[in-house]
Amino acid sequence: MKSNFLNLKKNFSIPKGTIYLCGNSLGPPLKSMGNEVKKFVDEEWAKELVKGWNSKGWFEQSKKIGNQIAKIVGADKETIIVGDTLSTQVFQALTCALKLNQNRRYVLTDNGNFPADIYIAEGLLKLLGDKHELKIVKPEDIIEHINDEVAVIMLTEADYRTGRIYDMKNITQLAHSSGALVIWDLAHTAGVVPIKLSETKADFAVGCTYKYLNGGPGSPAFIYIAPNHINKVEPALFGWHGHKNPFEFNLNYLPSSGIEKMKIGSPSIISFASLKHALDIWDNIDMNELRLKSIELSELFISEIDKLSIDLNLVSPRDPYFRGNQVSYSLENGYAFMQALIQENLIGDFRSPNLIRFGFSPLYLDEKDIINAVAIIGKVSRNSLWRKFSNQSRKIVT
Amino acid sequence: MKSNFLNLKKNFSIPKGTIYLCGNSLGPPLKSMGNEVKKFVDEEWAKELVKGWNSKGWFEQSKKIGNQIAKIVGADKETIIVGDTLSTQVFQALTCALKLNQNRRYVLTDNGNFPADIYIAEGLLKLLGDKHELKIVKPEDIIEHINDEVAVIMLTEADYRTGRIYDMKNITQLAHSSGALVIWDLAHTAGVVPIKLSETKADFAVGCTYKYLNGGPGSPAFIYIAPNHINKVEPALFGWHGHKNPFEFNLNYLPSSGIEKMKIGSPSIISFASLKHALDIWDNIDMNELRLKSIELSELFISEIDKLSIDLNLVSPRDPYFRGNQVSYSLENGYAFMQALIQENLIGDFRSPNLIRFGFSPLYLDEKDIINAVAIIGKVSRNSLWRKFSNQSRKIVT
Numbered sequence: 202m203k204s205n206f207l208n209l210k211k212n213f214s215i216p217k218g219t220i221y222l223c224g225n226s227l228g229p230p231l232k233s234m235g236n237e238v239k240k241f242v243d244e245e246w247a248k249e250l251v252k253g254w255n256s257k258g259w260f261e262q263s264k265k266i267g268n269q270i271a272k273i274v275g276a277d278k279e280t281i282i283v284g285d286t287l288s289t290q291v292f293q294a295l296t297c298a299l300k301l302n303q304n305r306r307y308v309l310t311d312n313g314n315f316p317a318d319i320y321i322a323e324g325l326l327k328l329l330g331d332k333h334e335l336k337i338v339k340p341e342d343i344i345e346h347i348n349d350e351v352a353v354i355m356l357t358e359a360d361y362r363t364g365r366i367y368d369m370k371n372i373t374q375l376a377h378s379s380g381a382l383v384i385w386d387l388a389h390t391a392g393v394v395p396i397k398l399s400e401t402k403a404d405f406a407v408g409c410t411y412k413y414l415n416g417g418p419g420s421p422a423f424i425y426i427a428p429n430h431i432n433k434v435e436p437a438l439f440g441w442h443g444h445k446n447p448f449e450f451n452l453n454y455l456p457s458s459g460i461e462k463m464k465i466g467s468p469s470i471i472s473f474a475s476l477k478h479a480l481d482i483w484d485n486i487d488m489n490e491l492r493l494k495s496i497e498l499s500e501l502f503i504s505e506i507d508k509l510s511i512d513l514n515l516v517s518p519r520d521p522y523f524r525g526n527q528v529s530y531s532l533e534n535g536y537a538f539m540q541a542l543i544q545e546n547l548i549g550d551f552r553s554p555n556l557i558r559f560g561f562s563p564l565y566l567d568e569k570d571i572i573n574a575v576a577i578i579g580k581v582s583r584n585s586l587w588r589k590f591s592n593q594s595r596k597i598v599t
Numbered sequence: 600m601k602s603n604f605l606n607l608k609k610n611f612s613i614p615k616g617t618i619y620l621c622g623n624s625l626g627p628p629l630k631s632m633g634n635e636v637k638k639f640v641d642e643e644w645a646k647e648l649v650k651g652w653n654s655k656g657w658f659e660q661s662k663k664i665g666n667q668i669a670k671i672v673g674a675d676k677e678t679i680i681v682g683d684t685l686s687t688q689v690f691q692a693l694t695c696a697l698k699l700n701q702n703r704r705y706v707l708t709d710n711g712n713f714p715a716d717i718y719i720a721e722g723l724l725k726l727l728g729d730k731h732e733l734k735i736v737k738p739e740d741i742i743e744h745i746n747d748e749v750a751v752i753m754l755t756e757a758d759y760r761t762g763r764i765y766d767m768k769n770i771t772q773l774a775h776s777s778g779a780l781v782i783w784d785l786a787h788t789a790g791v792v793p794i795k796l797s798e799t800k801a802d803f804a805v806g807c808t809y810k811y812l813n814g815g816p817g818s819p820a821f822i823y824i825a826p827n828h829i830n831k832v833e834p835a836l837f838g839w840h841g842h843k844n845p846f847e848f849n850l851n852y853l854p855s856s857g858i859e860k861m862k863i864g865s866p867s868i869i870s871f872a873s874l875k876h877a878l879d880i881w882d883n884i885d886m887n888e889l890r891l892k893s894i895e896l897s898e899l900f901i902s903e904i905d906k907l908s909i910d911l912n913l914v915s916p917r918d919p920y921f922r923g924n925q926v927s928y929s930l931e932n933g934y935a936f937m938q939a940l941i942q943e944n945l946i947g948d949f950r951s952p953n954l955i956r957f958g959f960s961p962l963y964l965d966e967k968d969i970i971n972a973v974a975i976i977g978k979v980s981r982n983s984l985w986r987k988f989s990n991q992s993r994k995i996v997t
Binding site for chain 2 (some may be wrong): 209213214216219221223226227229230234235236238239240241242243246247248250251252254259284285286287288289292296312315316317319320321323327328329330337410411417418419420421422427435436437438439440441444448449450451452453454465466467468469470471473475543548550552553
């Protein structure tokens with residue numbers, strides 16, 4: 202079955218000659234984005250000034266944009282809000298989840314979870330006086346560690362190293378059958394793998410918007426809480442935007458009903474303007490077609506790399522059903538190799554200790570890009586162009 | 600002594616005919632701001648894509664912009680970082696402070712502290728298992744409640760209702776003599792009242808950048824930690840941007856040394872672009888001259904209002920030494936009255952139950968604006984123009 206996905210390349214701003222296989226780290230802007238954020242400043246902030254909180258609906262955007270994301274990840278309306286960073290949302294979600302299961306000992310996660318999520322759990326458990334304990338196992342061992350001592354399972358759907366994806370529905374079911382709750386981090390899947398949050402009965406989910414949703418570097422994160430939990434949970438951060446009556450300025454906290462209780466302080470409205478604009482293209486996107494296209498692109502990439510017969514070891518699952526939107530290879534001198542690719546205008550990224558990663562967003566990539574990318578990889582490998590670069594560590598944000 | 604402050608009105612974008620006395624809620628944009636954020640999108644995000652984290656220094660901006668703010672609030676270099684919301688920074692500061700004084704019972708604050716800060720304290724104390732207790736007293740009673748049972752005093756320098764300011768140095772000294780720590784919220788004073796954080800020996804400070812610093816609606820907050828505490832404290836949120844080696848992706852959290860340990864997740868870089876641009880004008884601003892000018896403007900306003908002989912009761916201190924940059928009056932039907940002023944293009948704001956507030960930023964206001972503002976207030980009062988508006992509650996973010 203061939204995908205009918207309509208490539209939107211002409212709408213995105215990517216430097217001429219650059220092949221961008223790094224949307225799994227940071228999505229590119231729409232061509233119209235510069236004007237859009239200028240318009241926000243000139244038409245909203247400058248003209249409305251403080252009145253914009255009402256007249257331009259700034260106060261409501263956290264939920265409105267949340268509803269846009271809800272459509273993309275298969276969640277019901279009014280179950281998601283956006284704001285803050287992914288780390289903060291992990292902190293909020295884990296606090297809520299532990300409150301619901303406070304007599305159980307373990308927070309279970311895997312060593313392929315993005316370390317940021319693990320750090321946040323570590324900090325929260327310490328803050329709570331070590332009533333709970335973090336258990337970190339290998340991804341393939343998660344299922345056997347699900348039992349009635351587990352309070353919360355905290356997993357990222359796609360492993361940031363290998364791109365391997367979990368079967369969300371199956372894991373969630375297993376968790377529930379043991380009385381555990383699950384927090385899914387969708388950072389590496391939202392906007393590229395079809396997700397059905399409601400249908401999978403996920404308890405909590407969080408995600409970022411700067412990868413496949415193209416909101417811009419550090420654009421706000423989101424949090425989902427299942428409707429059956431929302432009235433029973435309480436955030437760690439009692440936010441005044443999440444207060445039932447924020448403008449009565451009472452001294453006592455009284456949470457909003459519904460997902461709005463998860464709002465914290467005054468969110469960056471320009472980052473909302475950017476994110477909202479990036480999300481507007483999703484109205485007409487069929488996630489299944491997009492996924493099919495993403496698989497076509499990554500399959501083509503892998504098979505063309507295979508033909509090169511070079512020393513790249515595929516660490517991503519070979520079966521696309523178990524693979525997200527990313528293909529990773531391990532190789533010695535991976536950092537230097539990636540630097541050489543970047544110099545040849547093929548942008549992917551490197552992850553310690555020896556992985557090079559390539560992401561395949563069908564929004565702005567087509568078969569020709571893949572063929573050209575593989576040609577560059579062949580050239581760098583044949584001519585040992587990577588020898589020019591030292592293997593020093595570098596800073597690039599996931 | 601007359602201020603020599605150089606008005607920068609021509610640099611700010613405020614609609615023609617509007618008198619903007621609401622910079623205490625949201626500062627206006629610089630005229631160049633629209634182009635600046637467009638330039639960020641077109642020249643940084645679009646051209647550099649993920650490489651921008653290194654090539655454009657996005658990863659370092661939290662501290663660089665923090666250093667810009669440090670100059671404005673009298674702090675040493677490398678003691679402030681920006682990011683997240685003010686509520687999150689209050690949460691972080693209070694967690695750190697309580698860790699240093701964990702055997703004391705009370706967190707002391709006043710009922711003129713912005714409720715958002717109080718909610719955050721309430722939530723954190725609950726999360727910590729009620730080992731500490733929040734004590735809320737009247738501002739004038741704070742001093743008598745400082746004793747050796749107080750762990751942390753948490754105050755906003757300027758009361759959001761009345762504009763009354765505390766003597767930071769005196770309160771901090773009294774706190775220290777009882778072994779208590781102080782967290783100062785500078786939301787209503789940073790950029791308009793000269794602050795000497797280092798000299799006052801403040802332990803912690805937080806503040807927002809969307810009022811007098813003109814960073815834009817919801818632009819990132821900042822946190823200051825005194826150099827003598829920074830190595831002893833630990834944030835609530837173990838952020839991966841605050842990790843000592845974030846790109847080694849170790850599974851164990853290891854905080855950076857210095858203020859960088861307070862960084863959390865990936866910050867919104869477009870909001871940094873906006874904030875940085877707004878702060879660039881401060882290089883040439885003399886805070887003492889600015890303060891003098893702000894006092895001249897508010898004194899003129901009060902004396903002109905007095906001449907109107909209308910039913911407005913000044914609730915701000917009459918002595919400008921005890922007043923921040925804001926003048927508030929109480930009146931029945933305050934909400935409707937403010938709506939009528941706004942319809943006449945004089946923008947201030949309203950705070951429940953009956954306060955109208957006016958802020959006086961010398962950056963973009965001059966004597967003529969004040970005279971015109973008072974004329975509008977006289978007109979609305981004489982002609983009872985406020986009768987057109989109902990007294991319903993409204994939403995405007997402080």
